[in-house]
Amino acid sequence: MEYIDRLPAMDLMRSEKMMLVQLIIPVESAHRAVSYLGELGLLQFRDLNDDKSPFQRTFVNQVKRCAEMSRKLRFIKEQIHKAGLTPSPSPAPQPDIDLEELEIQLEEHEHGLIEMNANSEKLQQTYNELLEFKMVLQKAGDFLLSTGSHVATQETELAENIHVNDDYAETSSLLEQVGSNFQEMLPGPSNQTGVRFISGIICKSKVLRFERMLFRTTRGNMLFNQAPTDDQILDPATNELVEKIVFVVFFSGEQARVKILKICEAFGANCYPVAEDTIRRRQITREVLSHLSDLETTLEAGLRHRDKALISIGFHLAKWMNMVRREKAVYDTLNMLNFDVTKKCLVGEGWCPIFAKTKIQEALQRATTDSNSQVGVIFHVMHSVESPPTYFKTNHLTNAYQEIVDAYGVAKYQEANPAVYTIITFPFLFAVMFGDWGHGICLLLGALFLIAREKKLGSQKLGSFMEMLFGGRYVLLLMSLFSIYCGLIYNEFFSVPFHIFGNSAYRCRDTTCSDSRSVGLVKYQDTYPFGVDPSWRGSRSELPFLNSLKMKMSILFGIAQMNLGIILSYFNARYFGNSLDIKYQFVPQMIFLNSLFGYLSLLIIIKWCSGSQADLYHVMIYMFLSPFEDLGENKLFWGQNVLQVILLLLAVIAVPWMLFPKPFILKRLHTEISRSVIHGPWNL
């Protein structure tokens, strides 16, 4: 016991000693103090306004403003992304601006961008419409060239429209008047009986349903012609690239026209008038084309203007985003503080590790001088009844291991930290499974690459997968080193054995034994000096041998690890002065584990050393089933039978010892304490 007490303090094992501190910060230096503390990152504020909802807190307006600014920044970022630009920090150093100024600037930028977008959107829409019109003119023109034949087919279908061809000559002249009117949606002639048509353009995905709907409404009295456009065009309404189809519907009757127009509207099909006369059509096409080229130049100029504006914002974007995020964090923290009675100071409470006290005081001092405050920040330690938070100081080697352990559970304040052992055991146990020095070398190269480029990779944003690899680079390094070690023991290089440590200890008895590799071999020199003899490779008993070796090894490792865990719990109990845990948890656990599995480990080691052929399964199973029976040929040492009975008895006693007393004792203590008047902090 004394020896244990004299051990050096286990600094690495325990989380940092914490203290609860109270800060009384004058209002004028509060913002600066909190932001300095934030940069230091060694103080955890407690939320003193837990009962208040977010919008009832003191600095809610500032938080709202920050949220609004970050929304604007997101909008700008999205715009930059949409324009296909990459925001890059400007080479020239930028002047620092404060938050109010930034807010005004952002407001201006957003306003400007929205205005520019609105302008160009309107132009873009007109441009898209004209483009569609052009398509319709081209494609529909082709149909109309062969209209004569269509009309002829219509004639046979529609009994009531016998005179279509005759009317046609008259209608074509009327068409000219109608076609000249751009805004007029209805190109068809107004003649009551004639075959008329509506031309337009529709999304490819809707065209089938559109046609079916037209067919249903007109009861089949229509002719639907369609042609795909040459390439994808922007939809005027949604501004997305879609495949579209130009259609021309021939029909007759006023009723049908109204219905068809309604359907067109419902399906989002844009109708454009097409003159039936070729000359007229050409003229319109020319006009459309000239309009299009005009619009194109205007649009381009607008885009250039916008891109320039975006690039100039892009220079600052990263910095601004960082700044706004930082401000928001500061105000969120300030919201956790309380006003004192005089309303001139903010009162905050927080946890900090004891070693950081001077650093925090320095930072607070700096904040006071920088903000020219008359009164300094008052910093004093408070007594606390609640358990402090767990804080492990890590560096970039231990950080990854700490995170692995934290994923399973965070130790309580000042409990032994298993991450210390994990640094070796985790990579080693991985290597026991991975064990191949060829693969290990590959892994090592990868890990070394990540470590060599640590500075460069650390500063940039990586993808989620790379980030994981990069975060675990030291884990990878140790894993690869242990893999090489285990690979050498297993004698596997990409699953091929090598004669690194001399020749095999086995040799053929005669020259004919090459097939029967395990029978015809004789041992002619000392055991292979390191790892597995390469002769095992490919032999008939390779698998049983290696499996048995690895399985037994795993049992030894596993039990060693479990013992380590239980021993750690002993040190925890000692540290917290909890004799209950030692008596009713640690001792029976140790006895139970070692009387069964510890005994198995002992058997394994004896078997290895003595070269006995005892069946350990049999020994372990019959230790329970018939403990008094003679072991026969499975006997490994003298007195094994008696020892087994004793161990079994110990294990049987350990179970109730482990499970029953502790809860009852805890209950008794609890009732005693709740009965007594003093409700103070108590430790078991």
Add this chain to the structure above:
Amino acid sequence: MYGFEALTFNIHGGYLEAIVRGYRSGLLTAADYNNLCQCETLDDIKMHLSATEYGSYLQNEPSPLHTTTIVEKCTLKLVDEYKHMLAQATEPLSTFLEYITYGHMIDNVVLIVTGTLHERDVQELLEKCHPLGMFDSIATLAVAQNMRELYRLVLVDTPLAPYFSECITSEDLDDMNIEIMRNTLYKAYLEDFYRFCKTLGGATAEIMSDLLAFEADRRAVNITINSIGTELTRDDRRKLYSNFGLLYPYGHEELAVCEDIDQVRAAMEKYPPYQSIFSKLSYGESQMLDKAFYEEEVKRLCLAFEQQFHYGVFFAYMRLREQEIRNLMWISECVAQNQKSRVHDSVVFIF
């Protein structure tokens, strides 16, 4: 096979049940509602919601908010979740999920038809439609002049087509007709849904028939109350009631002849589950009935989550979310119109 769902349910339904239970844990709690009710402006509501699962949907909205934006974004979240579940679902769960949306489809059809009758712009109407009840050719509804056309042109392609068989007439559409059409459709829909759940069997059938029976009974009461004093005859009224539920058939006989709210009350109080609802109301009052029914429904929906291995949780979740969105809409409206005293009138706490 009742009671043995645990054997096989998780093969296809386990993942989605886990998902939906996860979604449920994101529903706003009473504490959230209490905080929301204290908000002074819509920005406060946004700020509070940004701490909930609605956060990412509202964060990019510029500051002068409107109630409609809040409701729209919240609905968008529900729709996204629904679509996610539908995409993951296998038969028969996917059919079940689709059934849930038919009610919205009926509402949308009625909305558009009524709108066009009053010569409203179709696009404007489309924006008001519930996104869960959208189907491809919904905008074409405006073309139809009467029921027959409505069916022949548009609805024949939709899942609602079979429900239409009862109400195909050549009469021109008017408000009364449309309302009868809505109720006939809804009746057919509920009956079909009920039959479908019965064929699924097991806990799904048990829980869903309970929930659907409540829905049917509530509709019966609402139809009765709304048709008092109109020209709807007793027989017509009787025809609109769904042919299942606690009230079927004797309660329907009584409801069909009711002439005022107190008679409805007398008829309903014979049924113990509804007694408690009506006992909350004073005589002659029907304003608070909706809320009382909603509260009872929420209670039943929450109970659906108590049992595992059935599809009722999906129905319950969708309904609870819709109730939550209704709550948010009411709170935001009250806040926007400075009527904070009325905020508790229509909010139904879920947890």
